[in-house]
Amino acid sequence: MLDQGLKAQLKSYLENLRHPIALVASLDASPKSAEMKALLEDIAEASDKVAVAFDGDDARKPSFTIGVPGEPARISFAGLPMGHEFTSLVLALLQAGGHPPRVEADVIEQIKALDGDFVFETYFSLSCQNCPDVVQALNLMSVVNPRIRHTAIDGALFQAEVEARKVMAVPTVILNGETFDQGRMSVEQILAKLDTGKAVRDAEKLKAKPVFDVLVVGGGPAGAAAAIYAARKGIKTGLAAERFGGQVLDTMAIENFISVPHTEGPKLVSGLEAHVRDYEVDVMNLQKAVKLVPAKAEGGVHEIELESGATLKAKSLVLAPGARWRQMGVPGEDQYRNKGVAYCPHCDGPLFKGKRVAVIGGGNSGVEAAIDLAGIVSHVTLIEFDAQLRADAVLQRKLASLPNVTVITQALTTEVLGDGNKVTGLVYRNRETTTEHTVELEGIFVQIGLVPNTEWLAGALALTPRGEIEVDAHGRTSLPGVFAGGDATTTPFKQIVIALGEGAKASLSAFDYLIRLPAETADAAQAA
Template identity: 60%
Template sequence: MLDPQIKQQLQTYLQHLKSPVELAVFLDSSDKAKELDTLVREIAAMSPLVEVITLTDEGERAPSLLVRSKAKQTSIRFAGVPMGHEFTSLVLALLHSGDHPIKLEAEVIEQIRQLPGQYQFETYVSLSCQNCPDVVQALNMMAAINPAISNVMIDGALFPTEVSERNIMAVPSVYLNGELFAQGRISLTEILNKLDSKSGERQAQAINDKEAFDLLVVGGGPAGASAAIYGARKGIKTGIVADSFGGQVMDTMAIENFISVKGTQGPKLVASLEEHVRDYDVDIMDNQKARQVQAADQPGGNITIELENGAKLQTKALLLATGARWREMNVPGEQEYRGKGVAYCPHCDGPLFKGKAVAVIGGGNSGIEAAIDLAGIVSKVTVLEFDSKLRADEVLQQKARSMGNIDIILNARTTKVTGDGEKVSGLNYTCGSSGEAKQLDVAGIFVQIGLVPNSQFLPEELALNNRGEIITGSGGQTNLPGVYAAGDVTDSAYKQIIIAMGSGATAALGAFDYLMRVPQPELTAIVEEDAA
């Protein structure tokens, strides 16, 4: 089942096991059960510390796998065959159950260990979802640390009855003790903040106690990571505040235009970015979101950044790399049915609509690529484009038109998302040429109409263009002294990963040059005092 290269890598990883791991499988007569049985036996053959047992339990999903630590009596479950993006989750579950050190700070491990009560997590995923493994792995680490915590990854495509009963129309969807806990990407820090009410307060206090930075980067995407590295390499005190590393790159499946790398995937590139940043002396404050920026009252003075948790940071130079987010339709019903049929990631949520009719809003590259991907899963895809022509590359248009289950409607303005209160049932649109109102019956709506810059929290005096993008000069400078910007939040002509990285480096070097040239108020005061 595993190809030779993966087998060789896995065998190397399993050498890090320090204690016995038991793989308990619950099987039925399905082909997926046979795949799972083959997988676990191949794994067990690679290490004397891994044992396979077959159990029968009517309360367990089948096929499913229980990864159990014999030493700690912790357990991690996988309902389905954890391949695709979730294979890494399985490998980490093996290592952590076998006492390989978990890469978390000691205080975080202790916080997890001391959580009171019982926590039974169920995490519904699709194996093509690139965001799901982050959530699965965070909960699995918690389960490997605390025996009172368990987590089961559930492949939604393999257990459609459960998905239907719980009206799950977006992944990852996390349930805790039978109740919906979270939907969409959520970090370990955010999970702990929800479980431990004092956790956020402690984080805010720790951030408030930090001394002023020379350069503070806001944003953890390609531009922010590049800027932090270049700042640290200059030997200045550098920090980075990131809501989450990667940003929109985490939602990108195939990256084939990153020079020197013929092909990679978004989550893999993001992991490399974060690893590279952590190689330097950068104070990383992740899972933190900026709420407000207060400019310095004089050149060389400190700029203040307030976070959503109330903490405040001071910095001599600020570099904004907050990227962009998916543009919304802004029509009635969109927010009501978000995660209930309205989706923004076809790779993540597409498998949940297997055999159903869906709509894609937008006829650019993203929209037509989404339609092509979905056409292999769903029964029918209808693309609605507001313009009189598609804006996607011709090669994508030809591919879409060659597929028998993709319809394209031009001059279509979506006016409303409709549903039964629980899930989407369709949408209303008007025909631009005639003004006629029409209705389309679909189970899912995938919105692919571009990006909006994350600049809404910035001060009014910071110059933006009519699209809300930060206006920057050749060195990444803005109109405010000491404030620089890079990446998709700026007015750069093209939004590409490699361009964002370059602009992050440029802006960091520009900020360093600013710090070297601008008078520092505290130094000026000392000089004047000595002169007196």
């Protein structure tokens, strides 16, 4: 099952096992079961601390459990955890075998303190870059707390189950039989939903923090670069982010990051976070900013109000809130979100195997999505508002070569149709003839660009009609002491490499602003 390279890597990883583990498989006569049997035999061969048995009686076949001999297993995989999930498998083996997880001690204590019995099920797809974070988080929690169990289920392999449970987006997490959440989640985010008192405790800690020299708002590439450049100057730096990594976490292939021919969003974000934490940066993740209260006078203290109720203070700010997927804004879109309306073709595409789907948008993202989906679904209808596609010529040529793709231009999507449970079609209007047409389908993937996350800044500083933060060549905003960088600003071309540079520039401008403050003003700000 595994090639020699993977076998060698696995053998080296499993040398970290501290005690024996047991794998128990439930198989049938299917080819996938044969593959799973081969995979488990390869794992057992890699370490004498691994025992494998094939006498499991789980109703899901193929599946297997990971546990400690003599104890009930608390981790299960239904389907082959390969692709993005191979790392999840290796981590589950190590952690079940006593290798300590790489999380903060207070997080471990919070998991141990959870009161209740929690049976989690996560539906994933092997092409989903968001799923491993959720699978790994819940597996870890199952290892730490004996009252938690988790099963990771390949939705593409168990399609009947997916349809019966109306799962139309991954990752989807079920807790004790009820939908718990969808989308990427970290251990901290899951704990925040289970332990509601933690948010109150965290807010009290945040309120007690002293005034920062530079407070970065946003944890994407621009925010990470800004925090690093500020910390390197030796000034007190904080970073508050709703989700460290931002939009990059949802990006699959990255092939234009100079000096790195190919990487993936989650891998890049992991590197950014590790780099930030190499410095004395106070990282405050899972903290959503809801209001900017400007300083009353130049050189004064700015305040950022958080959704938790806490307020952070700083002499200067670097705003890097990033952007999110733009919605169509038509009837039915919100009602059928994650019920056929999706925004990540890599994540959710496998759930629509053999079905009919539409892609909205004819730029690079839309055409790339249509190309990827064409290899999975029965038919793709690409709908573009303009008279022609806007994607690169090489992508358009590839799209035109695919037999199961229809391209419709000059089309405005006006409604998403559904039966109350899932999408059944869409309506579009021909912009030239004004006639309306209905397309019957099961899925709609929206790829029409980004919208800046700046609603909370309205009225505090100058924004364009599109909601972008107005900045000059130095990253300065309309407020003294407030700078900005990244996709939420007027800087053209929304690219990772540009966001990194703009974040660094905004941070250097903030430092330049601070060193030019009169001494008495700076002292007053520090005492505020």
